[in-house]
Amino acid sequence: MGPEVSRTDRFHIEETNDRRSPFQRDRDRILHTRAFRRLGSVTQVVHADEGMNYHNRLTHSLKVAQIGQRLAEYLIEDADEDTIQKAGGLSPDVVEAAALAHDLGHPPFGHAAEEELMIQTAAKGLIGGFEGNPQSFRIVNKVATHSSDYRGLDLTYATLNAILKYPWTRGSAGPERTKWGTYHTEREIFEEVRKLPTPGPDDQGQSLEACIMDWADDIAYAIHDMSDFYKAGLIPLEQLIRDSSEREVFVKAFGEKYDTPKNWDPEKFLEENILKTGEIAASGGENPFKSSFSNKPENRGTLNFMTSELIRRYLGLNKDTEVFVDPSINGGLYITESLKHEIKLLKFLTEYYVFQDPTLVAQQRGQRKIIEELFTTLYKASEKGAEYNEIIPEPFCSMLNQDVYEADLDDSTSKETRARIVADLIASLSESQAVDLYQRVSGENPGSVTESIL
Secondary structure: OOOOOOOOOOOOOOOOOOOOOHHHHHHHHHHOOHHHHHHHHOEOOOOHHHOOOOOEHHHHHHHHHHHHHHHHHHHHHHOOHHHHHHOOOOOHHHHHHHHHHOOOOOOOOOHHHHHHHHHHHHHOOOOOOOOHHHHHHHHHHHHOEOEOOEOEOOOOHHHHHHHOOOOOOOOOOOHHHHOOOOOHHHHHHHHHHOOOOOOOOOOOOOOHHHHHHHHHHHHHHHHHHHHHHHHOOOOOHHHHOOOOHHHHHHHHHHHHHOOOOOOOOHHHHHHHHHHHHHHHHHOOOOOHHHOOOOOOHHHHHHHHHHHHHHHHHHOOOOOOOOEEEOOOOOOOEEEOHHHHHHHHHHHHHHHHHOOOOHHHHHHHHHHHHHHHHHHHHHHHHOOOOOOOHHHOOOOHHHHHHHHHHOOOOOHHHHHHHHHHHHHHHHHOOOHHHHHHHHHHHHOOOOOOOOOOOO
16 A cells, blocks of 8 residues: 545645635536536537537536535435545535536547547557546546646546546456546556545445446436437337337347346336326326327426436435445445336436437437548647648647657657547537538638637
8 A cells, every 4th residue: 555645635736725625626627627618519319419408418417416416415414424434435525526527528429439539549559549438537637727837627636536437447358348447648646546445345446426426427317318308209208108019129128138136127117107207297187108298388397307206216315215325335335226227227218219210320420430530630630740730729739749749759659649639639629619620621611710619
């Protein structure tokens, strides 16, 4: 074990008379970044420009923050101080800050672009390739700015640890190959913050605050994606809450993908937690969930009531559910097992009915082409002395100067570092910026010389 570290430690010492707590300052630093503001123009499931009917990464992150903060407050109320300390400590402000930061690394166009950037960076031999979670960790440590004296936001160790949903570097096989929390470029920072104690027997487990944020993330997108696509007419709740051939086929597909215990019945869950919720909200009137969605006030009210009731359920506020702090288990958060199965089913609704929609798949093909062309063009331009080198905008031009051109790197390391910075650039774009930049460099639409993209 190295020297003892504190939850409020930062990598840069600063003197301040700020009245906010260290964790409140973390939250505010993230909230005021350009990287956070950009999330309003980044896909959650469908294109961010589709309008207000669908969540984007910004509205999603705000809801994760609200749910996570509230759950942290309830857990503190219900647990004694010794239990919280044994679990490594808990602050609602840390959970909120981590929730606001957790999706900063998602590139424009969401998972389609994430997969394409992985292909492009891996082709350049870049260790760790590209993935949204380690990119979020990199942004708060190396890309976003808070001071002219250093890169990054200089967040506390506790907040950095809470951002790590997957507290390991990329592995060669298994789950650690598909999801990981840090690139090798941030490994020293990662190893330092991981000196903080975490609950459970596994020292590679999540911190309690990361586990709360992770659960809040699952709750938020499981519920709001179901709501979004029911309203859009893509998820047929009206058929799934009753005994129908549609429900039979859906439940069978769910069972083929996920192992569920014999004592948990997905059909019973759909009836008791969606059908009956609609009946309660209707107060003796017609249950709106028995038909496809209409935009009447009573239908919207019923849908919002169901959303509220489901969130209450997944925070452990119902009699038949439990969510509490348990320092003896990895992550430190006990969640009734049936709740985890319910969340999987709600998320599967979107996967089953939306992800394979031909229109969405066609959009994603075009989006991947944009990312591929941008990476190829910008990577060529990132070479020192290359033609059109000036198309690399700040702050990435300065990063290339400091980390590549002025550094004593061998050819292989130089190429990898350039690939990482180009990935940083693309991941920093909103979707409209990505399209505009693509059109300029491809000649489709040169735009105006007075209009900068970044």
